[in-house]
Amino acid sequence: MLKKKPNNNKELLTAIGVSYRALGGVAVFSAVVNILALTGTLFMLQVYDRVIPSHSGATLLALFALVVLLYLLMGILDNARSRVLARIGARFQDRLDERVFRIVLKQSRLPSERQKPAVALNSLGTIQGFLASPLPGAIFDLPWVPFFLTIMFAFSIWLGLLGIAGAIIVAALAVANQWLTKRKNADAYRIRLEADAETERTRKQIETVLGLGMVGPFLTRWKGLRATSLDANLATSDISGRLTSASKAVRQLLQSAALGLGAVLVLAGDFHAGAMIACSILLGRALAPIEQVIGQWGLIQRAWEAWKNLSVLFETIEDETQHMPLPRPEARIDVEAASVVPPGERKPVLHAITFSITPGKALAVIGPCAAGKSSLARALTGVWPAAAGIIRLGGADINEYPPDTLGRYLGYLPQTVTLFPGTVAQNIARFDENADPAAIVRAAQKAEAHKMILNLPMGYDTVLTEGESLLSGGQRQRLGLARALYGDPLVLVLDEPNASLDDDGLRALNGAIAEAKTDGRAVIIMSHRPSALAECDEVLVLEKGQVRAFGPRDEVLSRITGTQMPNVVAGGAK
Numbered sequence: 048m049l050k051k052k053p054n055n056n057k058e059l060l061t062a063i064g065v066s067y068r069a070l071g072g073v074a075v076f077s078a079v080v081n082i083l084a085l086t087g088t089l090f091m092l093q094v095y096d097r098v099i100p101s102h103s104g105a106t107l108l109a110l111f112a113l114v115v116l117l118y119l120l121m122g123i124l125d126n127a128r129s130r131v132l133a134r135i136g137a138r139f140q141d142r143l144d145e146r147v148f149r150i151v152l153k154q155s156r157l158p159s160e161r162q163k164p165a166v167a168l169n170s171l172g173t174i175q176g177f178l179a180s181p182l183p184g185a186i187f188d189l190p191w192v193p194f195f196l197t198i199m200f201a202f203s204i205w206l207g208l209l210g211i212a213g214a215i216i217v218a219a220l221a222v223a224n225q226w227l228t229k230r231k232n233a234d235a236y237r238i239r240l241e242a243d244a245e246t247e248r249t250r251k252q253i254e255t256v257l258g259l260g261m262v263g264p265f266l267t268r269w270k271g272l273r274a275t276s277l278d279a280n281l282a283t284s285d286i287s288g289r290l291t292s293a294s295k296a297v298r299q300l301l302q303s304a305a306l307g308l309g310a311v312l313v314l315a316g317d318f319h320a321g322a323m324i325a326c327s328i329l330l331g332r333a334l335a336p337i338e339q340v341i342g343q344w345g346l347i348q349r350a351w352e353a354w355k356n357l358s359v360l361f362e363t364i365e366d367e368t369q370h371m372p373l374p375r376p377e378a379r380i381d382v383e384a385a386s387v388v389p390p391g392e393r394k395p396v397l398h399a400i401t402f403s404i405t406p407g408k409a410l411a412v413i414g415p416c417a418a419g420k421s422s423l424a425r426a427l428t429g430v431w432p433a434a435a436g437i438i439r440l441g442g443a444d445i446n447e448y449p450p451d452t453l454g455r456y457l458g459y460l461p462q463t464v465t466l467f468p469g470t471v472a473q474n475i476a477r478f479d480e481n482a483d484p485a486a487i488v489r490a491a492q493k494a495e496a497h498k499m500i501l502n503l504p505m506g507y508d509t510v511l512t513e514g515e516s517l518l519s520g521g522q523r524q525r526l527g528l529a530r531a532l533y534g535d536p537l538v539l540v541l542d543e544p545n546a547s548l549d550d551d552g553l554r555a556l557n558g559a560i561a562e563a564k565t566d567g568r569a570v571i572i573m574s575h576r577p578s579a580l581a582e583c584d585e586v587l588v589l590e591k592g593q594v595r596a597f598g599p600r601d602e603v604l605s606r607i608t609g610t611q612m613p614n615v616v617a618g619g620a621k
C-alpha cells in the first residue's frame with residue numbers, strides 16, 4: 048500500500064488554507080507590485096522618447112509626478128503584502144498553538160523527550176517566523192520573473208536569451224547553495240538544540256550541580272557543544288556567503304552585459320538607446336527575487352524542516368480533543384488484565400493486573416519497594432497508557448476521556464508533590480480560572496489543610512514561586528491532597544499520601560478518606576505504611592509488578608501476614 052506523504056498533513060494544510068483569501072490578496076498585491084515595478088523602465092523610455100527630443104521640462108515634471116505616485120502606491124502595496132503575510136503567520140500559529148502544546152505535553156511523558164527543547168513548539172515558531180519575514184514576498188515575486196524576461200524578449204531576442212541565461216545561472220547558484228549547506232545547516236541546528244537542552248538540564252538541577260561541584264565539567268561539556276555548533280554554523284555561512292556574493296556579482300555583471308549587448312545592437316543600428324537601459328533595469332528586477340531567495344536559503348530550509356517535523360508529529364500523535372464527550376461516569380474503576388510499560392521503555396513494570404473498586408470503597412495497594420505501586424497510580428490516571436488490557440472508569444476505557452476531563456474525574460496525589468508558581472488558592476484549584484473560592488476552601492478543609500493555610504504569610508493568597516522552600520514536605524502533601532480533592536473528583540488516587548505526615552496529618556488523611564467514601568467516591572491508596580490501611584476496605588498486594596493478593600482487607604492481611612493487624616485497623620500503627 049502506498050504510504051501517505053507526511054508533508055501533506057491535512058491539519059497543517061488546513062491551518063494555512065483557512066487564510067486562502069488573504070493568500071489570494073497577497074497574490075493580487077504581488078501582481079500589482081510587479082507591474083508597478085515597470086514604472087522605472089517606462090519612465091526612462093518616456094524620457095528618451097519624449098522629453099529629450101522635445102526638450103520639454105513640463106512633460107518631464109508631469110511624468111515625474113506620475114512616477115512619484117506610482118512608486119508611492121507600490122510602496123504601500125508592498126508594505127500591505129508584508130503585513131498580510133505576517134498576519135497569516137500569526138493566524139497559523141494561533142490555530143495550531145493548542146494542538147502543538149498538547150503534543151509537547153504528550154511527548155514529555157518520555158523521559159528522553161523531557162530533556163530536549165520542545166521540537167513541536169520550535170517548529171511552529173520557525174514557520175511563523177518564516178511567514179513574517181520578507182522571504183514569502185520574494186517567493187510571490189518569483190512567478191513574475193518570466194514576465195520581465197518576456198518583456199526583454201519583446202525588445203530583442205538576444206537580450207531575452209541573456210536574461211534567461213542570467214536567471215539559470217543565478218538559480219543554479221541557489222541550488223548549489225541548498226545542496227552544499229543542507230546537511231551542515233541541519234547539523235548546526237541539532238547541535239544548538241542539544242546545547243540549549245544541556246543549559247536547561249544544568250539550570251534545573253542547579254542545587255545538585257553546585258552542591259557536588261559539577262559546574263566545571265558541565266561547563267566543559269556545554270562549551271564543547273557550542274563550539275561544534277558554531278563550527279557547523281560558520282561552515283554553512285561561509286558557503287552561503289560565498290554563493291550570495293557570487294550571485295550579487297553575477298547579477299551586476301549580467302546587468303552590465305545587458306547594457307553592453309544593447310550597445311552592440313544600438314551600434315548595429317536596429318535598436319533604441321532607451322531600450323538598452325530599460326533591459327538592464329528589467330534584468331535587475333527579474334533576478335532580484337531569485338537573489339533574495341538565495342540569500343535567505345537557510346531560513347527556507349529551516350521552515351521546511353519545521354513543516355516536515357510538524358507533519359510527522361501530527362500524523363503520529365492523535366488530536367485528543369476530537370473524542371465525543373461522555374456523561375459523568377460512576378465512581379468505579381475496573382482494571383482488566385492491564386500491563387504497563389513506562390514510556391520509552393520496552394519491559395512492562397506491571398503484568399496483567401486485574402481488580403475493581405466500587406463507589407464508596409477504599410482500596411490499599413501495598414507492596415515492597417519497586418513493586419509497581421506508583422506505576423499503577425500513573426496508569427490509573429492515564430499518565431502512562433496501558434500497553435495491554437484495559438483500565439475503565441465508569442465502564443468506559445479511560446482513553447475515551449479527554450485528558451483534562453479525566454484529570455477532573457480523578458483526584459491524583461502523586462508521590463512527589465509539585466506545586467506551580469502561583470498562589471496557594473490557584474494551586475488547589477488546579478489553576479482553574481473560574482474557580483469558586485468556596486470550593487477551594489472546602490477542598491482545603493476536607494484535606495484538613497485550611498488552618499495550616501491560614502497560618503501562611505498571606506493565607507490562600509500566599510504566592511508560591513518555582514522551587515519554593517516556604518513549605519515543609521508535610522505541608523506540601525496536605526496542599527497536594529486539597530488539590531486532589533478539589534472539584535468533586537469521582538476517584539481519589541493517592542500515591543504514598545502519608546509519606547511526610549505527622550500524627551495529626553495521618554489522622555487528617557484518614558478523616559479525608561472516610562469522608563470521601565461517605566461522599567460516594569472510590570479511593571485508591573498506594574502505600575508502604577500500614578497506617579494507610581485503617582480506612583481501606585480492600586487490599587491489593589503487588590510484588591514485582593504482579594498481583595500477589597486482592598480481596599477484603601482483613602482476609603488478605605491474614606493471608607499474607609498471619610494476623611489481622613488489629614492495631615492497623617484501629618489506625619494506631621504508622
Ligand SMILES: Nc1ncnc2c1ncn2[C@@H]1O[C@H](COP(=O)(O)OP(=O)(O)OP(=O)(O)O)[C@@H](O)[C@H]1O
Nearest residue numbers: 158389392396414415416417418419420421422423
Ligand atoms: N520512568 C520510569 N522508567 C522506567 N522504569 C521505571 C520508571 N519508573 C519506575 N520504573 C520501574 O518500575 C518499577 C516499579 O516502580 P514503581 O515506582 O512503580 O514502584 P513502587 O512500588 O512505587 O516503589 P516505591 O515504593 O519505592 O515508590 C521499578 O522497577 C522501577 O525501576
